[in-house]
Amino acid sequence: xxxxxxxxxxxxxxxxxxxxxxxxxxxxxxxxxxxxxxxxxxxxxxxxxxxxxxxxxxxxxxxxxxxxxxxxxxxxxxxxxxxxxxxxxxxxxxxxxxxxxxxxxxxxxxxxxxxxxxxxxxxxxxxxxxxxxxxxxxxxxxxxxxxxxxxxxxxxxxxxxxxxxxxxxxxxxxxxxxxxxxxxxxxxxxxxxxxxxxxxxxxxxxxxxxxxxxxxxxxxxxxxxxxxxxxxxxxxxxxxxxxxxxxxxxxxxxxxxxxxxxxxxxxxxxxxxxxxxxxxxxxxxxxxxxxxxxxxxxxxxxxxxxxxxxxxxxxxxxxxxxxxxxxxxxxxxxxxxxxxxxxxxxxxxxxxxxxxxxxxxxxxxxxxxxxxxxxxxxxxxxxxxxxxxxxxxxxxxxxxxxxxxxxxxxxxxxxxxxxxxxxxxxxxxxxxxxxxxxxxxxxxxxx
Numbered sequence: 001x002x003x004x005x006x007x008x009x010x011x012x013x014x015x016x017x018x019x020x021x022x023x024x025x026x027x028x029x030x031x032x033x034x035x036x037x038x039x040x041x042x043x044x045x046x047x048x049x050x051x052x053x054x055x056x057x058x059x060x061x062x063x064x065x066x067x068x069x070x071x072x073x074x075x076x077x078x079x080x081x082x083x084x085x086x087x088x089x090x091x092x093x094x095x096x097x098x099x100x101x102x103x104x105x106x107x108x109x110x111x112x113x114x115x116x117x118x119x120x121x122x123x124x125x126x127x128x129x130x131x132x133x134x135x136x137x138x139x140x141x142x143x144x145x146x147x148x149x150x151x152x153x154x155x156x157x158x159x160x161x162x163x164x165x166x167x168x169x170x171x172x173x174x175x176x177x178x179x180x181x182x183x184x185x186x187x188x189x190x191x192x193x194x195x196x197x198x199x200x201x202x203x204x205x206x207x208x209x210x211x212x213x214x215x216x217x218x219x220x221x222x223x224x225x226x227x228x229x230x231x232x233x234x235x236x237x238x239x240x241x242x243x244x245x246x247x248x249x250x251x252x253x254x255x256x257x258x259x260x261x262x263x264x265x266x267x268x269x270x271x272x273x274x275x276x277x278x279x280x281x282x283x284x285x286x287x288x289x290x291x292x293x294x295x296x297x298x299x300x301x302x303x304x305x306x307x308x309x310x311x312x313x314x315x316x317x318x319x320x321x322x323x324x325x326x327x328x329x330x331x332x333x334x335x336x337x338x339x340x341x342x343x344x345x346x347x348x349x350x351x352x353x354x355x356x357x358x359x360x361x362x363x364x365x366x367x368x369x370x371x372x373x374x375x376x377x378x379x380x381x382x383x384x385x386x387x388x389x390x391x392x393x394x395x396x397x398x399x400x401x402x403x404x405x406x407x408x409x410x411x412x413x414x415x416x417x418x419x420x421x422x423x424x425x426x427x428x429x430x431x432x433x434x435x436x437x438x439x440x441x442x443x444x445x446x447x
Contacts (some may be wrong), residue, residue: 009075009076010076156418
């Protein structure tokens with residue numbers, strides 16, 4: 001190839017990230033030329049509405065509503081449209097045309113990543129996606145390349161800035177969930193419809209991507225267990241503080257050693273969990289993200305930084321673009337993803353961790369013994385118990401005697417999810433228990 005020929009770049013999408021990518025490509029063209037060895041020429045930006053208001057003033061002649069024609073004129077394609085369709089079809093077209101593709105589309109990769117990686121490998125192209133997980137934080141390339149010769153055993157990730165901001169505000173300021181969400185929306189941390197964030201769907205997609213890369217196994221997003229943070233109460237936050245924990249929404253990916261003669265198994269799940277104050281993830285505040293990786297040889301590694309934002313995410317996109325442009329100059333086939341380990345996925349009922357259960361019970365003699373028997377019957381061992389001061393309540397019907405109730409916060413030793421589920425059902429049905437207020441897992445603690 002003639003190295004003096006400019007590399008033609010097509011951009012699909014000009015939202016908050018796409019606009020910043022375009023701006024930086026135009027403003028820093030000379031710098032990118034020095035880094036790559038040839039000019040990167042932005043030949044067009046595909047958008048639905050060229051006249052829409054944008055944060056960045058971009059040359060109007062770059063805009064087009066014909067993405068197919070733009071793709072077929074490009075050497076490299078950046079997809080920042082988001083969503084499944086038409087992004088899937090356009091990336092397929094780009095790869096089949098021989099172009100390398102850079103994307104930040106976590107939803108598409110979580111649902112259709114395997115087929116796109118296979119296509120890229122078959123046609124000799126490359127699919128880059130560093131910005132799909134944790135924004136500006138470099139985590140995809142370290143897992144794929146730096147740790148490619150190691151054995152990743154566990155990943156604990158705070159990969160959604162909206163939920164981290166909400167939980168952090170509840171912890172540090174004592175605000176309720178609703179109040180914290182309202183402020184997060186006003187400040188731009190949360191979308192007008194925050195469902196994907198607060199219900200854990202965004203983190204679920206990222207967990208599927210991380211697990212697939214780390215364990216060289218296709219992990220479908222529907223196999224990733226998911227819980228959001230909408231049920232986390234300020235009382236649970238306060239209980240966690242007293243016990244030396246912080247509540248975080250975690251994406252957890254584990255490789256579990258198989259028993260004699262059995263293969264290892266993979267677990268991927270998302271839920272709010274208690275993290276010890278001493279753990280590095282406990283100090284991740286505001287809308288920041290962090291990914292904590294445990295590898296057999298490398299040990300513990302922490303990746304921390306901005307998990308979202310137009311300029312921040314654009315940084316990761318442009319890092320991929322520079323890598324793609326250098327590969328374009330050097331030539332040679334693209335390297336496919338290693339997902340041939342085909343490790344089985346552990347059923348959620350067999351996941352083992354610790355738990356903290358908050359419940360209300362009558363403040364009477366023998367109640368604790370009755371509750372302890374319920375735990376023992378379900379094979380769950382009590383590790384800690386904290387009892388709040390009893391509160392007297394009067395029943396609604398006239399003439400009733402005041403009822404004294406106490407809140408118990410019970411920490412368990414390790415148990416399976418199946419045992420925990422049966423225990424909660426048994427506690428809810430027990431005459432000794434008025435109600436189960438909540439259950440949180442405990443993560444980041446040695447066995």
